[in-house]
Amino acid sequence: MPLRTRVLCLLLLIAHQAYGSCPVQQDGLLSIVIDDLGYRLEVGTAAIELPAPVTLAVIPGTPYAEELAAAATNRGKEVIIHMPMAASHQAPGDPYTLLLDMHEEVVEHTLSQAFEELSSATGLNNHMGSALTADRNAMNTLMRALAERDMFFIDSRTTEHSLAMEVAGELGVPAFARSVFLDNDRDDAKIAEQLAAAVAMARREGRALAIGHPFPETLRVLNDLLPQLPIALTVVPASQLARC
Numbered sequence: 279m280p281l282r283t284r285v286l287c288l289l290l291l292i293a294h295q296a297y298g299s300c301p302v303q304q305d306g307l308l309s310i311v312i313d314d315l316g317y318r319l320e321v322g323t324a325a326i327e328l329p330a331p332v333t334l335a336v337i338p339g340t341p342y343a344e345e346l347a348a349a350a351t352n353r354g355k356e357v358i359i360h361m362p363m364a365a366s367h368q369a370p371g372d373p374y375t376l377l378l379d380m381h382e383e384v385v386e387h388t389l390s391q392a393f394e395e396l397s398s399a400t401g402l403n404n405h406m407g408s409a410l411t412a413d414r415n416a417m418n419t420l421m422r423a424l425a426e427r428d429m430f431f432i433d434s435r436t437t438e439h440s441l442a443m444e445v446a447g448e449l450g451v452p453a454f455a456r457s458v459f460l461d462n463d464r465d466d467a468k469i470a471e472q473l474a475a476a477v478a479m480a481r482r483e484g485r486a487l488a489i490g491h492p493f494p495e496t497l498r499v500l501n502d503l504l505p506q507l508p509i510a511l512t513v514v515p516a517s518q519l520a521r522c
Contacts, residue, residue, distance in 0.1 A: 305510035306480035309333060309454075309487040309519050310500070311403065311432060313360055316340030321492040326350045328497070330504045333432075333516040335360035335403055338392035339373025351398040356515035358432065359392050359399045363407030363416075366437065376410055382419050389423045401517055403432035404442070412437055417445040424451050430520035432456065434489060452520040460490035460499075469499040480511060485519050 309332075312325045316337040325334060326349055333356040336343050347357045362372035370377065374388050393399070402424060410416045411433065421442075424431055430452040433442040446453035458476040461469050473488065480486035490496045507513065 305508050305512075306482075306484045306486070307512050307514050307519060307522075308476060308480040308485075308507075309514055309516040310460075310476075311335050311358070311456075311487065311489045311516050312492055312496075313403070313405065313434070313489055314491050315346055315360065316343040318342070318492070319345065321494075321497070322346040323349065324497050325492045326353055326355055328500050328504065330500075330513040331355065331515050332500075332513070333358055333401075335405075335432075336396055336399070337362060337372055337405060338395050344395060347396050347398050356401075356517060357396065357399045358401040358403055358516065359396050360405045361389070361392060361402050361407075362405045363410035365406040366408040368406065370406070372405065376407075376416065376420075378409055378413060378416065382415075385416070385419050386423060389420070393423075393427060399429075401430040401432060401520065403516075404434045404436065406436060407434065408437035408439075411442045412439040414441050414445065417441050418449070421445050421449040421451045425449050430454075430517055432487065432516050432520060452517075454485075454487055454516065454519040456489050457486040458488045460488050461493055461496045464493050464495050466495050466499055469496055470503060473499065473503055477507060477511060481508070485522070487516060487519055 311333045313335045315322045317340050319342045334350045335358050336347050337360045350357050362375040364377045374392050431446050433455040435456045443455050457479050458472050460472045476486045476488035
């Protein structure tokens with residue numbers, strides 16, 4: 279075997295050991311993350327019952343956060359922490375919000391509280407965060423905390439200036455960025471169009487991640503259309519995309 283080929287094989291082996299295996303699928307991999315869970319039990323339960331291995335993003339410190347995380351885990355669904363972060367144009371209103379002017383020790387303490395409360399979570403994504411994800415120091419602190427806990431990160435990409443993916447790569451944190459928002463327009467037809475766009479991207483590029491919210495319209499469309507997705511397309515938890 280030529281030296282160049284042996285080196286390439288070694289690099290692929292190292293990558294496989296570091297991030298886990300990714301199944302080869304004919305029509306690609308699609309992940310769907312449902313954000314903003316924790317404030318309402320009924321809609322959170324409906325999201326857990328969606329007919330696919332969706333990933334449930336739970337806001338720590340909310341009234342039903344622990345109950346929904348436990349129910350999702352019991353149903354075999356992946357749970358991640360939907361961590362509130364400072365936005366550019368909106369005042370924070372959620373528990374455990376990470377702010378730009380927080381001292382690093384306060385950020386780490388706040389993250390530890392969230393990790394302890396949602397102990398079944400295997401990853402984290404940002405709730406809002408257009409200001410915080412664009413701040414390199416804040417992202418360094420966050421990614422170090424995730425690396426210490428062997429967690430992955432999903433960048434919701436609430437700003438084009440996000441540094442989250444760049445910093446995650448620098449610190450070796452498995453990560454993936456949102457491809458499509460499903461329900462910026464809460465209309466059944468528009469949500470179906472966005473889901474179709476995510477499917478098309480997964481088939482074209484091999485992987486795609488869509489983020490939705492527990493709106494009645496979103497849950498209705500997903501319940502109707504998830505069983506009708508192309509057979510060769512595989513819906514997978516977000517961790518599978520982040521760790522590939």
